[in-house]
Amino acid sequence: MILCTRCSKNAEPLASPPVGGQLGNTIQQSICPECWEAWLNQQAVFINHYGLLMADPDDRKKLREAMKEFLGFSSQ
Numbered sequence: 828m829i830l831c832t833r834c835s836k837n838a839e840p841l842a843s844p845p846v847g848g849q850l851g852n853t854i855q856q857s858i859c860p861e862c863w864e865a866w867l868n869q870q871a872v873f874i875n876h877y878g879l880l881m882a883d884p885d886d887r888k889k890l891r892e893a894m895k896e897f898l899g900f901s902s903q
């Protein structure tokens with residue numbers, strides 16, 4: 828079980844890191860599946876709203892920053 832840093836609930840962790848790199852491990856250890864699901868919904872809205880292209884490294888960076896903020900990692 829993990830203690831989710833976003834909603835402060837205990838939950839089973841995600842089955843695998845949802846994104847690559849150290850950030851994925853951090854998310855798996857500190858974000859519950861429910862909050863991750865909430866981000867996936869928000870991500871779709873964000874991509875549509877800003878017309879982000881996942882082929883564009885700048886847009887991917889923007890999305891990553893938005894994700895960190897959403898999950899409460901913006902200070903890291």
Ligand SMILES: [Zn+2]
Pocket residue numbers: 831832833834835836858859860861862863
């Ligand atoms: Zn949570």
